[in-house]
Amino acid sequence: MNRLHWSPRSPYVRKVMVALHEKGIADQVETVRTLADPIFPPESFFPVNPLAKIPTLEREGEPVLVDSRVIIEWADQQAGGAVTLLPSDPEARLVALRDDAIGTGLIDIAMTRLIEAVLRPDDKRDERIIATCRKKANAVLDWLEAHVPNLEARPFDAGHLAIGVALCYLDFRFAADQWREGRPALAAWHQGFSERPSVIATAFRDDPRPAS
Ligand SMILES: N[C@@H](CCC(=O)N[C@@H](CS)C(=O)NCC(=O)O)C(=O)O
Structure with missing residues (x-):
C-alpha cells in the first residue's frame, strides 16, 4: 500500500489529504504519523526524504x-x-498552478511566522520578520478578496484547494488576527469551501508529538 508521511498539524499535508478525498482515493493511502521538526529534523527520515519534510509519499x-x-x-x-485538480487546458492549468502558489505561499508565510514567534527563543526572536510576515499575509488576503469572482467563476481546482487550506490554517494558528474582518467576499467563499466533505474529513488538530 502507498504510505503518506503525515501529521494532522501540517497544512501541506492537509492539502494532500483534501486532494485524496476529492479524488476518492483516501482509502488507497495509509497515513504514517511522522515528526517534522525544522530545528531538530528526524535523521532516520533522511533516507526516505533528504529534506525530512512532510508530506512525503x-x-x-x-x-x-x-x-x-x-x-x-x-x-x-x-x-x-x-474533480480535476490540474486541468489539461493550458491556460486553466496555469491559473490553477498560480493559485496553488499563492495559497501555498500564504502557508509558507504563516509557517515562517510560527517558527519565529513560537519556536525561536525569546532573546533570538526577530520582530521585523514577524512584522513582514503579517504585512505579506495581509497583502495576500487583500489580493484574494479582490480575486473571489475569479475563484467563483471556475470549477474547483488545486488553486481553490491551496487557498482554502491556507485560510483554514490561519484559523488554526492565528485566529486572533481575524482575517475575515473587512473581507466579506473571501469569508463567504471560504464558508463554502469549509463545507466540502473533503475539508470536514481532514480537520487540523494538535495531537501528541511523536518520538523522533
Ligand atoms: N514545499 C513543501 C513544504 C513542506 C513542509 O515544509 N512541511 C513541514 C511540515 S508542516 C515540514 O516538514 N517541516 C520540517 C522541516 O522544515 O524540516 C510542500 O509543499 O510539501
Missing part, C-alpha cells in the same frame, strides 16, 4: 514523491473523483 514499487504540489499531481493522475 512512499509508493508501492515506484519512486518516492515529495512536496504537496507533486503529490497532488500524482493524486490527480489516479482514476476516480468528479
